[in-house]
Amino acid sequence: MKVVAKRPESLMDKPTHYCPGCTHGITHRLVAEVMDEMGIREKTVGVAPVGCAVLAYEYFDCDFQQAAHGRAPAVATGIKRVLPDNFVFTYQGDGDLASIGTAEIVHAAMRGENITTIFINNAIYGMTGGQMAPTTMIGQKTTTSPYGRDSKSAGNPIRVVEMLSTLEGSAYLARVGLFNNKEIKKAKKAIRKAFETQKEGKGFSLVELLSTCPTNWGMNPNEALDWVKSNMVPYYPLGEYRTPEGGDNK
Amino acid sequence: MMKEVIIAGFGGQGVMLMGQILAGAGMIEGKEVSWLPSYGPEMRGGTANCHVIVSEERIGSPFVTNPDVVVAMNLPSMDKFAPQLKEGGILIINSSLIKEEPDRQDIRVIKIPANELAGEVGSDRAANMVALGAVIEKVKIVEVDSILSSLKKNLPERHHKLIPLNEEALKKGMEAARE
Amino acid sequence: MTDKILMKGNEAIAEAAIKAGCRFFFGYPITPQNELPAYMARRLPMEDGVFLQAESEVAAINMVYGAAGAGARVMTSSSSPGISLKQEGISYMAGSELPGVIVNIIRGGPGLGGIQPAQSDYLQATKGGGHGDYRLLVLAPQSVQEAVDLTTEAFELADKYRNPVMILGDGMIGQMMEPVEFGEEISPEDLPKKEWATVGNKDRKPNIINSLSLQAEKLEELNIRLQKKYEKMKEEEVRVETYKTEDADYAIVAFGSMARIALSAIERAREEGVKIGLIRPISLFPYPDQVVGKVAEQVKFMLTVEMSCGQMVEDVRLAANGRCPVYFYGRSGGVVPTSQEIYEKIMELVRGEKE
Structure with a gap:
């Protein structure tokens, strides 16, 4: 019998705590597959955020550090400076990275810190129960924007990849969406490219994944996937924003 | 024997270095020493000062409140520190910049035209060394050889060509204090 | 003649750290401790070490967390307002049982306060400082020589207890110059391996550096273990x-x-x-x-x-x-x-x- 699908070795054999229809599971798998394919599991140290992925260290079969809210890029910097030959990645959500950890991500990119960041943008705080994130769409209802996000009071959503693309230290920046199989394949390619960038010592790499949060969005999983495509993608254009070779393919 | 010294002047007059050379000389002689600077914004424009203690015994407070010696390189320094001198203490004033008399009769005042004398040996930036010469001439704290060794240690290599000039300035100060 | 060197407290602490095998320093400027990071910036590259000026004290202490978790001897230094910012990271280090040396050259407070010497961070340093039930080992030197000796000890104690250690000085200790002698130099290669560090999990289960415990009973277990550690410190590490x-x-x-x-x-x-x-x-x-x-x-x-x-x-x-x-x-x-x-x-x- 031929095996056509199996759990990547870089993932533990245990069920996750993520809600049904949440795309965290897909992203975990994509990262693990890339680790397997590159044969780097035993040399990888992950950094978990505060947020839904706080327990990421339970699911990946590699060494992990859990960081304070927003500080994963600083923690990763400390690790990478001690272990320059290891692979170090952070896995962060939008509250963690784009709100409380803005300084840390910008400066890690500015330094060209040779780490990889997996950035989950689902336009909301998940773990704490659906509050407004800096990436929340205009008009989107959350527990702290019950009448919809109003740009007059809460500003407009942050486009993280575009912001970081002004920094010379950013070697690889891409935004992908997890709303259909084709895009998921592209997402994996981007993650692979980010880790390859680190392997070659080119500098900071980040992949922003437009993701779902059906529970806090109040949708079923399919509606949530459609919402990513129809509401988020127009505001957060997909593509590569910086590559080590230069130029962008968006 | 414990000697407590306050050296004060404008930022840029080399008062900090003067104190370090003095403390370093004491250390070379195997004495207990401490050097405590004033720090912060007052270093630019106002007075900079350092407290130096050279002692045979363990030094308690590195903070000098009743000095045996005050070196005042400018007027604000004299005004600030002359009142703190011990009775019978020594006030060395840079008479190139200070024309006023101190407001005390119970101390010994040594007037040294430090800038002029330093100018005579080639650079008025050595005024600090002239004043230091006066200190070691008037107060038996350390030997002149120790000051010279300390000077070598405290000056960065690239300034070592200035050592002869500084040595001359030191001797000028000693002579002037003797007179 | 002696082998002593006349050094500022801030610089002497930095040199003592390097001699204790510390090759990683993460800091942020603040008076009156600036000579310490400046010294590290000059000296660490000569020892193939890393000096990094972080974007904030918050980032600096989290870099310390990462480096400590990766098994290195690591230091950060600051002064009162900066130490307040580091408290989050210090609490995480205590909770994750990470060694590291934190220097606080205290200045007057509260708020931005001033830059002159003070001891008004005593309670913050000795009673925890950040959130949760934890303690730091806190060592307070009275001279530049003692600052050197205690810095050496701080690294040993940090590793021994897997706990952050604070050197609590003040502007006077930091700025003062006194003669100092240094002890023997420790090479980082000669230090015992830290089996718990995150360095890649070849042939073993993953090592996790973490302070999260969502089950109350589990978290209580951690707290009981920490308290035992502090009791041991009380028995063995009193210096007076x-x-x-x-x-x-x-x-x-x-x-x-x-x-x-x-x-x-x-x-x-x-x-x-x-x-x-x-x-x-x-x-x-x-x-x-x-x-x-x-x-x-x-x-x-x-x-x-x-x-x-x-x-x-x-x-x-x-x-x-x-x-x-x-x-x-x-x-x-x-x-x-x-x-x-x-x-x-x-x-x-x-x-x-x-x-």
């Missing part, structure tokens, strides 16, 4: 100096540079026939309660002198436990009590005692 307490009728309790100033006052009072001694806690956590308690049995009063409005005095009172009155004298905001002021306070209290 006493001076002329054997025949003392009175005692001063003071730490760090304040103790030296008090010492000058003590000598003067002794010349006047007042039998007074000094207790100088060197470890502020663990606190030398037993020594303080023992002397409290013997003396008519204790006087705690601090560069604050009275923080350590609380621990002195707890240790004395009513066995003698405990008085306080202090100045704050960066004003340093003079030996004259302390002398006068001693004499005033002694007169009051006799009346």
Whole structure:
């Protein structure tokens, strides 16, 4: 019998705590597959955020550090400076990275810190129960924007990849969406490219994944996937924003 | 024997270095020493000062409140520190910049035209060394050889060509204090 | 001639750290400790080490967290307002049981405060500082030489207990120059391997550096383990100096540079026939309660002198436990009590005692 699908070795054999229809599971798998394919599991140290992925260290079969809210890029910097030959990645959500950890991500990119960041943008705080994130769409209802996000009071959503693309230290920046199989394949390619960038010592790499949060969005999983495509993608254009070779393919 | 010294002047007059050379000389002689600077914004424009203690015994407070010696390189320094001198203490004033008399009769005042004398040996930036010469001439704290060794240690290599000039300035100060 | 070098406290601490095998420093500028990171920036590249000026104190302490978790000896330094910012990371380090050395060259507060010496971070340093039930080992040098010696020890203790250690100095200790000698140099390669560090999990289960425990009972287990560790520190790591307490009728309790100033006052009072001694806690956590308690049995009063409005005095009172009155004298905001002021306070209290 031929095996056509199996759990990547870089993932533990245990069920996750993520809600049904949440795309965290897909992203975990994509990262693990890339680790397997590159044969780097035993040399990888992950950094978990505060947020839904706080327990990421339970699911990946590699060494992990859990960081304070927003500080994963600083923690990763400390690790990478001690272990320059290891692979170090952070896995962060939008509250963690784009709100409380803005300084840390910008400066890690500015330094060209040779780490990889997996950035989950689902336009909301998940773990704490659906509050407004800096990436929340205009008009989107959350527990702290019950009448919809109003740009007059809460500003407009942050486009993280575009912001970081002004920094010379950013070697690889891409935004992908997890709303259909084709895009998921592209997402994996981007993650692979980010880790390859680190392997070659080119500098900071980040992949922003437009993701779902059906529970806090109040949708079923399919509606949530459609919402990513129809509401988020127009505001957060997909593509590569910086590559080590230069130029962008968006 | 414990000697407590306050050296004060404008930022840029080399008062900090003067104190370090003095403390370093004491250390070379195997004495207990401490050097405590004033720090912060007052270093630019106002007075900079350092407290130096050279002692045979363990030094308690590195903070000098009743000095045996005050070196005042400018007027604000004299005004600030002359009142703190011990009775019978020594006030060395840079008479190139200070024309006023101190407001005390119970101390010994040594007037040294430090800038002029330093100018005579080639650079008025050595005024600090002239004043230091006066200190070691008037107060038996350390030997002149120790000051010279300390000077070598405290000056960065690239300034070592200035050592002869500084040595001359030191001797000028000693002579002037003797007179 | 001697082999001693005249060095500023800030620079001497940095050199001592390098000699203790520290090759990683993450900092952020703040007066009056700037000479320390500047020294590291100059020296660490010569030792193939890393100096990094972080974007904030918050980032710096989290870099320390990462580097410590990766198994390195690592240091950060700051002064009061910066140390407040580091508290989050320090709490995480304590919770994740990570070693590391944090230097606080205290300046006057609260708020932005000033830049002159103070001891007003005593409570923050010794009672935890951040959130949760934890303690740091806190060491308070009174001279540049002691700052060097305690820095060496701090790295050993941090590794021994897997706990952050704080060197608590003040602007005076940081800025002062005194002759120093350094001990033997430790090469990072010669240090024992840290089996728990995250360095890649070849042929083993993953190592996880973490302070999260969503189950209350599990988290309580961690807390009980931490408390045991602190109890062990109390048994084994108390450091204290006493001076002329054997025949003392009175005692001063003071730490760090304040103790030296008090010492000058003590000598003067002794010349006047007042039998007074000094207790100088060197470890502020663990606190030398037993020594303080023992002397409290013997003396008519204790006087705690601090560069604050009275923080350590609380621990002195707890240790004395009513066995003698405990008085306080202090100045704050960066004003340093003079030996004259302390002398006068001693004499005033002694007169009051006799009346």
